[in-house]
Amino acid sequence: MDRGERRKTVLIQPDMRVAGVWEIDLDELSHRGIAGIIVDIDNTIAPWGARDISAPAAEWLAQARSRGLGVCLLTNNYHSRANWFARALGLPVVCGWVKPWRWGYRRAMRVLGTRPDSTVMVGDQLFTDILGAKRLGIYSILVSPLSDRELPHTRLKRRFERFLLGRRDDS
Numbered sequence: 001m002d003r004g005e006r007r008k009t010v011l012i013q014p015d016m017r018v019a020g021v022w023e024i025d026l027d028e029l030s031h032r033g034i035a036g037i038i039v040d041i042d043n044t045i046a047p048w049g050a051r052d053i054s055a056p057a058a059e060w061l062a063q064a065r066s067r068g069l070g071v072c073l074l075t076n077n078y079h080s081r082a083n084w085f086a087r088a089l090g091l092p093v094v095c096g097w098v099k100p101w102r103w104g105y106r107r108a109m110r111v112l113g114t115r116p117d118s119t120v121m122v123g124d125q126l127f128t129d130i131l132g133a134k135r136l137g138i139y140s141i142l143v144s145p146l147s148d149r150e151l152p153h154t155r156l157k158r159r160f161e162r163f164l165l166g167r168r169d170d171s
Ligand SMILES: [Mg+2]
Pocket: 040, 041, 042, 043, 044, 123, 124, 125
């Protein structure tokens, strides 16, 4: 691997990796001065393509809110699907082609009333969720996807993600 390649690899690493959102310690986030959590929907809190919310994820979201943390959903999904989750969870949502672009995260932070240093991003994809967060200096947490059923282009990205993440594990 040449120097340029290594630099890109380092840039796209998440700050933390967990099996699911429920493993994220909310007390620790508060201690670090985090006031707002931006959360991806598909494969992070819901199985891909399903209008169904993972029970442990819903419980974690409820706990976050009861501790006074703000939560905003951020999804590249279309409006009707995104709004279904927003209504079901009683959470604000920023949707459309918003990741990995900075403006999507900025909109979510405006909703939350937070800045990059008081926000975390939680999602299952390196090239959307994590990359966008990195571009703004937002602490990023990568979760393992809830289900294997995904768009073909996402499956292709997964192979590359595994390559990049595997590289770090080896070093
Ligand atoms: Mg996702």
